[in-house]
Amino acid sequence: MKFYLCIDDTDNLDSIGTGTIAEQIREKLIEYGYGPCSLVTRHQLFIHEDIPYTSHNSSMCFCGEAPAQYLLNIIKIASHHLDAVAAEGSDPGLCVLQFDDTKDYKEVIDFGKAAKISVLTKNDAMQCAKINHLHLSEHGGTGQGIIGALAGVGLRIFGSDGEVKAALKNIETNQHFSVSQLKKFPELTQVIDLVTREPLDDSTEINICNRTKTVLYKNQYVLFVVKAENGRYQTIPKSEIRKMGESFYE
Structure with missing residues (x-):
C-alpha cells in the first residue's frame, strides 16, 4: 500500500521543529522496514490571528510504501513518537491516509487548499476525515494540529505544493x-x-x-x-x- 503521513503543531520556540520530528518518524518507519519513504515536504498554511502557531504555521508530510497489514503499526509508531517528543505547550496532530488509487480524494485536497487561505476548525477536519476514512488523532494540548495534519496530506496528494525540507x-x-x-x-x-x-x-x-x-x-x-x-x-x-x-x- 501507499500511505501518506503528516504532523502539525509539535513544537514551541525553544524545541526542535516539526520538520525534524517528521524526519525522525520517517527514519523510524524505515528502520522497522515500513518503507521506502519519500522526503519530507513543508506545506505553508494560512497565517491569521485566529490560528495559533509557533512561527510559520506549516505542516510536514511524507509518503511511503508498506504492506497494508502494517498500517496500524505505522500509526502506533508515529503516535508514540509524537507523544514522546512533542514540545510542552504544543497541540500536535497526526494524519495517516492509506491511499487507494480507485478513490477520489477531492474533498481531502480541497480541505488542504482551503487551509492555505481560510480559518478552518477541528470539527471541519474531523468531518472530512470521517467521510474519507482517514486516521486523524490529537496528541496533546488542544489537538488543534489535526487541522494542519489533514491539510498537509491533502496538499501532498494534490502534488503541487510544498517545499522539500532541507x-x-x-x-x-x-x-x-x-x-x-x-x-x-x-x-x-x-x-x-x-x-x-x-x-x-x-x-x-x-x-x-x-x-x-x-x-x-x-x-x-x-x-x-x-x-x-x-x-x-x-x-x-x-x-x-x-x-x-x-x-x-x-
Whole structure:
C-alpha cells in the first residue's frame, strides 16, 4: 500500500521543529522496514490571528510504501513518537491516509487548499476525515494540529505544493551546475523554467547564485529557475520562493 503521513503543531520556540520530528518518524518507519519513504515536504498554511502557531504555521508530510497489514503499526509508531517528543505547550496532530488509487480524494485536497487561505476548525477536519476514512488523532494540548495534519496530506496528494525540507542545503553557491549534475541530488528530479513551466535540457547550465529550495510540483521535486538579463539561468532565493505560494499550483 501507499500511505501518506503528516504532523502539525509539535513544537514551541525553544524545541526542535516539526520538520525534524517528521524526519525522525520517517527514519523510524524505515528502520522497522515500513518503507521506502519519500522526503519530507513543508506545506505553508494560512497565517491569521485566529490560528495559533509557533512561527510559520506549516505542516510536514511524507509518503511511503508498506504492506497494508502494517498500517496500524505505522500509526502506533508515529503516535508514540509524537507523544514522546512533542514540545510542552504544543497541540500536535497526526494524519495517516492509506491511499487507494480507485478513490477520489477531492474533498481531502480541497480541505488542504482551503487551509492555505481560510480559518478552518477541528470539527471541519474531523468531518472530512470521517467521510474519507482517514486516521486523524490529537496528541496533546488542544489537538488543534489535526487541522494542519489533514491539510498537509491533502496538499501532498494534490502534488503541487510544498517545499522539500532541507533541499540543496549543502550545495555550493556562486557556482554553475548542469541540469544533469543537479539531478544527482536526491531532492531534485527536474529543473523547470518558472515562466514557461518547461523542463530544461540536461546540458543547460544553472547559476546557483543564492540559497534556494526545491518544491513539490506535479508530484516531482522541482527546482524553478529564471533567466537573468544575460540570458543565462539562475536560481530563485528561498525567501522569494516562499512568497510565491499559489504560483506553484497547476
